[in-house]
């Protein structure tokens with residue numbers, strides 16, 4: 001109930017309009033769903049996902065029930081809420097480290113998505129919980145990545161390992177041209193993954209990439225075995241619908257979100273409050 005009470009903005013307006021209608025027929029329901037579709041697209045949820053959701057809701061919501069004077073608004077609100085939660089829950093939990101055993105977590109994502117920042121936050125979070133994390137820089141792609149991570153680690157008093165793995169840089173990969181550069185990044189990622197045999201590959205995605213989220217997440221998933229997603233820069237203007245797309249594309253849960261540049265601006269991701277925010 002508390003979560004539902006937070007639903008607001010254009011979605012609640014659409015629902016209100018529908019509630020005000022004397023007769024709830026197919027047209028009134030469609031208008032309402034179209035309005036909601038628009039709102040979700042504005043939140044950067046992928047078009048296909050929104051369309052599928054609309055179809056599902058139509059199947060779930062029974063017009064006869066609505067006509068019989070039940071709380072229409074609530075029924076539809078609940079259906080939308082449930083559908084979105086379902087979309088964000090891939091149905092399998094993410095890997096969590098086991099006590100007494102070394103775990104390797106590999107962070108992948110486009111340049112600038114927030115990997116360096118996020119892996120430090122992730123290590124810091126686990127260190128506070130009594131784990132003994134260590135950071136290793138396997139990014140031979142971006143000049144300065146090594147120093148940036150080392151600095152972060154030092155600041156957070158996290159062990160920084162210089163050369164745990166010898167990971168070759170992708171010598172045969174041309175660095176010129178955006179497309180070639182991306183191909184080179186994916187190739188290097190595969191090599192690092194083979195060398196380190198990670199227990200978990202974490203895909204780090206900038207929430208502001210909008211509608212590009214689905215394709216980007218899928219491209220990563222096709223190169224390495226992405227097991228979870230972290231969405232960064234949720235403190236910005238992005239509404240974060242890209243997270244739904246990333247979950248759909250990788251079939252992996254979002255486990256954390258980044259909400260700022262600082263070490264502690266990092267939250268465990270909970271589906272329900274997120275959906276409320278998305279709808280609000």
Ligand code: GDP
Nearest residue numbers: 111112113114115116117232233258259260261
């Ligand atoms: P990388 O190239 O993937 O390693 O990305 P970085 O970790 O260097 O991050 C790129 C930029 O985004 C840096 O300026 C970070 O401070 C910033 N950044 C990362 N995560 C967040 C976040 O959750 N919120 C905000 N506002 N900035 C972030």
